[in-house]
Amino acid sequence: MPPLSGRWEGTLHYDSLTVTFPLAWTGTGASRPAHLAFYNGTDSITSTAVRVVPQRAGRSIAAVGDSVIVEFAHLASRLRGTRTAEGFEGWFGNPRRRDSVRVTARPGAATSAPAVGPVPSIAGTWIFPVESSKGERAWRFIAQQSGAQVTATILRVDGDAGAHTGTFADGRFTLSHFDGTRPGRLDVEPNTDGSLTIVQRSPRGAARKYVAWRDADARARGLAEPADVATHTSVRDAHEPFVFDFPDVTGARVTNRDARYAGKVVVVNVTGTWCPNCHDEAPFLSSLYRKYRDRGLEVVALDFEEAEELSDLSRLKAFVKRYDVDYAYLVAGEPKEVTSKLPQAVNLNTWPATFFLGRDGTVRAVRTGFAAKASGVHHETLVAEYEAIVEGLLEEPVTGATGR
Known part of the structure; x- marks a missing residue:
């Protein structure tokens, strides 16, 4: 059997669709890798645990190989399968649901035949x-x-x-x-x-x-423009302080009126660990917080989880650990409750959505979604805009009514 190391090519098998993707086993031991990584462009999505269970004595290696169990706790997902003579075969999905998909994987990076003739540019x-x-x-x-x-x-x-x-x-x-x-x-x-x-x-x-x-x-040609992420979502009254009051992962209540937010610039992020774009955004928000917190920035995540995850918050806790989140992470409810839980927001229907609060607690800007690195210049623009908004708000005087 090939060693569980290096780059492989994986395939998801659905009824009418196959999806190929790169993956990589990393670690010191070829038979017991430390991690498995999937890829979103140049970003790796790394497992939280890998376990290899040797085949039972007396079984033929050709018939049954070692069992491999790979956990992605921050995705509430698991890859479970068997080593084979060709590579690996198994299933990937959320163990709490019956939505697993068959996966096969073979060693070696994906290769393709050289293009015949000129290749059109679509860049x-x-x-x-x-x-x-x-x-x-x-x-x-x-x-x-x-x-x-x-x-x-x-x-x-x-x-x-x-x-x-x-x-x-x-x-x-x-x-x-x-x-x-x-x-x-x-x-x-x-x-x-x-x-x-x-x-x-x-x-x-x-x-x-x-x-x-x-x-x-x-x-x-007069085609419509894409929606503006700066205006898609707004608030009903820009002069009204933005209110939040939810428990954190320990059950302690956290509100916009707490002393830690008085006179601070606050970035309020509406998010959910089920949301792929929220996984893209979390590392950026963590770095933004570390860059500006000594100057008076706070970040608060308002997390809306699927009902099955609210029972033990295991995915949420793994998410916080994986992305080194050290700002307040609050459990706000289920996604279907977002409108009732945040009634000040208007047309709040994207995941994620981010509200920028001035030192007086009022919303000074809103941005919807998160354009990650795959979006090229749009990601670069987003990073520059977020930093410019935060820096502009931090420059405002600390004195005066906080409104909180």
């Missing part, structure tokens, strides 16, 4: 029309390309769809994504009129087909 930003449940009329398709190799994503008002990677062959780019969540595939075909046909495939529901144009061409 850049494209826009295509949609009618989303959040009121959006357009999404962006963002591609980064090196020869026949492409990394791309779809950017919505609540964030990007993760880094889809692949290559060009037979007239189209086939791009796949799996980082422990949101598996999917994009088939992208350049058209002679300068547009792209994008077919988005996921395990659930029918494939969705879009026609995208480069951003300048889309505007020239």
